[in-house]
Amino acid sequence: MEGKTITIKKDMLWKAAAVLFAVLFIISLFTHGFGIGGKAVTNTGETVEEPKALEGSTFLVTGDPVCKDADGKPYVILFSTTWCPHCVWIKDTFDSLANEDFADKINLQHWEVDTGDNTLTPEVETRVPAGIGAIYQKYNPQGSIPTFVFGCSYTRLGNGYERQGDLNAEMKDFKLVINKLLE
Numbered sequence: 087m088e089g090k091t092i093t094i095k096k097d098m099l100w101k102a103a104a105v106l107f108a109v110l111f112i113i114s115l116f117t118h119g120f121g122i123g124g125k126a127v128t129n130t131g132e133t134v135e136e137p138k139a140l141e142g143s144t145f146l147v148t149g150d151p152v153c154k155d156a157d158g159k160p161y162v163i164l165f166s167t168t169w170c171p172h173c174v175w176i177k178d179t180f181d182s183l184a185n186e187d188f189a190d191k192i193n194l195q196h197w198e199v200d201t202g203d204n205t206l207t208p209e210v211e212t213r214v215p216a217g218i219g220a221i222y223q224k225y226n227p228q229g230s231i232p233t234f235v236f237g238c239s240y241t242r243l244g245n246g247y248e249r250q251g252d253l254n255a256e257m258k259d260f261k262l263v264i265n266k267l268l269e
Contacts, residue, residue: 144246145236145263152267153221153238159193160237160267165222167200173232176245179253180234181206183260191268197222199231236260237267 166173247255
């Protein structure tokens, strides 16, 4: 009889542990992994603010100062690859920013990281420059593509409107963020 009592208590203990785990999991879903208040903890123990969405945009606000080239133009960069279908979908729309009236006020670059080429220059580069590569690594350490970094102040991983097939919404979003950079 005594052995049966212990078995019942073990079963109850496992059920209680499962319920506790389920409750903690549900709480973590609503608090962004217990990052209550929009804060995250890095693997070094440092607490950092989680990025917030730019109002009216699919881009996130990094909180970083605008990164600019030597001429004072903010970098507007797309990182892609030649083999990524999502990159191919957005390529022409992003590249057409070079034809906009604000193009002379930004440093527009489109780096295909698999070939090392900036598709917006007549030269065929074979390597992403170290400084530009560092920007990619900082804002996307996982190496996802496409990655958009607008002035180091706004970033986005992936396309914002590809599911809807809406390249016009993508262009509108790009222009909104660039105008914020130029304010």
